[in-house]
Amino acid sequence: MNTLSEKLREKKLKVTPQRLAIYSYLAENRAHPTVETIYNDIKADFPSMSIATVYKTVAALRDAGLVREFNINEDSNRYDAHTEEHAHIICTKCHRIEDYYGDLCMGEDIRRMELASGFRIESRDMSFYGLCEKCRNK
């Protein structure tokens, strides 16, 4: 009873071996990989797989709301299957991305912003940039 397969079916996405591999790779990975990285890490198991498949798959998962696509001022996009609301803390030196699940700007802040702007806010991207401990001690 694979939950990931079920999630794909719920979204009317066919459960193919490649798709499942990419999705579970993302679900188990907290490094926010790029398409290139996904491709390289998975191709041992699927030697015939094309990188175009990875591009199409992450786009399908993104459109279905199963993964989040974002960019931290790099050339390539990054992908994250952990859709629970969280912030990213990014090291400007080693480019490592750490997740932060603490509450940030909830409730009151948002309501004030909606009132001031007339927007109805539905999602957010909170990225914090700085040096991680390791890079600072060098």
Add this chain to the structure above:
Amino acid sequence: MNTLSEKLREKKLKVTPQRLAIYSYLAENRAHPTVETIYNDIKADFPSMSIATVYKTVAALRDAGLVREFNINEDSNRYDAHTEEHAHIICTKCHRIEDYYGDLCMGEDIRRMELASGFRIESRDMSFYGLCEKCRNK
């Protein structure tokens, strides 16, 4: 006594007509334009200007800390010469970007995050996505 020229000189950037035009265009513009837009809006005044100049100029300004480069999940980067800390509220339908200068996650929140992560946070990118009033009423 043009302040923008002075800022360029402070950063050891030569004050050329093209550079000044791009910088003042950005300083007066709150639409967070792309390179393409900057180029189109300025080329009437500088018919001989190359789009390569716009790319190089925004990169120079960005490296000097005079403009901020960011991306809101679009193909092209956007640029903003208003470096005072502020958040962006982005309409997912019409792609308009509104600035918000209210305080968000200051002090305590940040210190907690630094403590938990070991990072020393130096900058941030706070983007909120939703529908603007106009797009909601359609």
Add this chain to the structure above:
DNA sequence: TTCTCAAATGATAACAATTATAATTTAATG
């Protein structure tokens, strides 16, 4: 002012990430 030179510009080529295309294969359904 004129000289000098590093830096900027402009035209264009190169590149890298991504998307489109089209033929082939495959998952899901009856």
Add this chain to the structure above:
DNA sequence: CATTAAATTATAATTGTTATCATTTGAGAA
């Protein structure tokens, strides 16, 4: 099974951006 719409694959095309290099120019020195 048989059918069919969707996914995969290889590859071409596209797009945003960067690199190259010859030419021009801004800014300080003489």
